[in-house]
Amino acid sequence: MATSFSIRPQFIYDKVINWFPGHMAKGIRIISERLSSVDLIVEARDARISFSKKPIIDAFRKHRNQHVIFTNANMDKNVKKIINFAAEKYRRDPSSYPFVTVMVVGMPNVGKSSLINSMRRIGVHKGKAAKTGALPGVTRSVAVTSIKVLEDPPVYLIDTPGVMIPHIPDPVNSLKVALTGGIRDHLSSEEVMADYLLWRLNNFGNFSYVEKFKLSGPTDDINFLLPAISKRIGALQKYGEFDLRTAAMFFIKQYRDGKYGKYTLDDITIDTLNKYFLNENNPDKHILLSKNQEKKLLWEKKKEKRLERWKRQGYSIRKSNSKGG
Numbered sequence: 001m002a003t004s005f006s007i008r009p010q011f012i013y014d015k016v017i018n019w020f021p022g023h024m025a026k027g028i029r030i031i032s033e034r035l036s037s038v039d040l041i042v043e044a045r046d047a048r049i050s051f052s053k054k055p056i057i058d059a060f061r062k063h064r065n066q067h068v069i070f071t072n073a074n075m076d077k078n079v080k081k082i083i084n085f086a087a088e089k090y091r092r093d094p095s096s097y098p099f100v101t102v103m104v105v106g107m108p109n110v111g112k113s114s115l116i117n118s119m120r121r122i123g124v125h126k127g128k129a130a131k132t133g134a135l136p137g138v139t140r141s142v143a144v145t146s147i148k149v150l151e152d153p154p155v156y157l158i159d160t161p162g163v164m165i166p167h168i169p170d171p172v173n174s175l176k177v178a179l180t181g182g183i184r185d186h187l188s189s190e191e192v193m194a195d196y197l198l199w200r201l202n203n204f205g206n207f208s209y210v211e212k213f214k215l216s217g218p219t220d221d222i223n224f225l226l227p228a229i230s231k232r233i234g235a236l237q238k239y240g241e242f243d244l245r246t247a248a249m250f251f252i253k254q255y256r257d258g259k260y261g262k263y264t265l266d267d268i269t270i271d272t273l274n275k276y277f278l279n280e281n282n283p284d285k286h287i288l289l290s291k292n293q294e295k296k297l298l299w300e301k302k303k304e305k306r307l308e309r310w311k312r313q314g315y316s317i318r319k320s321n322s323k324g325g
C-alpha cells in the first residue's frame with residue numbers, strides 16, 4: 001500500500017522503441033518524389049490537448065512561418081479552415097493553380113485519413129474515401145488518385161501512409177509516440193508505457209486515477225497501481241494471479257480515450273518550445289540510421305529500380321499481398 005507519495009524527479013528509460021517497416025521507407029521516398037507536384041502540405045499531428053494552444057501556434061509562426069490549426073476530425077471542428085486555406089491559394093492566383101493539390105503527411109495514427117474524410121464531408125458532402133482505423137499503419141501507400149474535397153475552386157487531397165523517422169534518438173520520446181498509438185503496442189512494453197503515463201499524470205497533478213481505481217491516495221509506483229487496476233477490472237490469470245499486462249492496457253486505453261483529460265505528453269511551455277526549435281535548426285543534429293534500417297532503405301530503392309526496369313521492358317507487374325510490418 002502506498003503510504004507516502006513522492007514523484008520520481010526524472011523518468012529513466014533507455015530502450016528506444018523503433019518501428020520502421022518497409023512501407024514507411026517506400027512511403028518517404030514516394031512522398032519526396034511527389035512533393036514537386038503538390039501545392040500545399042498539411043502535416044497532421046496528434047495534439048491531445050485542450051488548452052495552451054497559443055504558445056504552439058505562436059512558436060510555429062515565429063520559427064517556421066507555418067500555420068497551425070487545431071482540429072477535431074470527429075466533430076469537424078476547424079476542418080473548414082484548412083479547406084479555406086487551400087481555396088485561398090487558388091483565389092489569389094487562379095492562373096497558376098487550375099486546381100489546388102494538398103498532400104496530408106504525418107506520423108502513423110495521428111488522424112490524416114480521418115481529416116481527409118472530414119474535409120470531403122464538409123466540402124463536397126460525400127462519404128468516407130480514405131480508410132481509417134485505431135491502429136497505426138492503416139494507410140500503407142501514397143494514394144495514386146487524389147480525393148476531391150471542394151468543387152469550386154477545385155481542391156484535391158492526397159492521403160499518405162504514416163511515417164516515422166527511422167530512428168527516434170530519445171528513448172522517452174519513443175515511449176511517448178508509443179503511448180499515443182503511433183507505434184504498434186506489442187513492440188514496446190505495456191507496463192513501461194503505463195508507468196510513464198502514471199509518472200506524467202502525477203507530474204500534471206492529475207490524480208483522477210485514484211478515484212477511478214478506488215486507491216487510498218496517489219502513487220508513483222506502477223507495481224502498486226497495476227495490481228489495483230487488475231483487481232478493479234477483474235483482470236486475472238488462470239491461477240488467480242493478476243494480469244498486469246491487461247491492467248496496463250486498460251490504463252493506456254483510458255488515457256487514449258481521453259478519460260484522464262486531454263493532455264499532451266510534451267512540455268509545451270514557451271521556453272521548451274523555443275528550445276525545441278533552436279535544437280531543430282542545429283545543423284549538427286542528424287538522424288542516425290541503424291545498420292538494419294540502412295539496409296532496408298537500400299533494398300527498397302533497389303526494388304523500385306528493378307520494378308521500373310521491368311516496366312520499361314514491358315513486363316506487367318502484379319503486387320504481392322504480403323503485409324510487411
Ligand SMILES: Nc1nc2c(ncn2[C@@H]2O[C@H](COP(=O)(O)OP(=O)(O)OP(=O)(O)O)[C@@H](O)[C@H]2O)c(=O)[nH]1
Pocket residue numbers: 071072073074106107108109110111112113114115131132133134135136137138139140160161162163
Ligand atoms: N479524438 C480524435 N480522434 C481522432 C481524430 N482524428 C482521428 N482520430 C482517431 O484516430 C485513429 C486514427 O485515425 P486515422 O485517420 O486512421 O489515422 P492516420 O493518420 O490516417 O493513420 P495511418 O494511416 O495508420 O498512419 C482513428 O481511431 C480515428 O477515429 C480527432 O481529431 N480526434
Ligand SMILES: [Mg+2]
Pocket residue numbers: 112113114131132138139160161162
Ligand atoms: Mg491513414
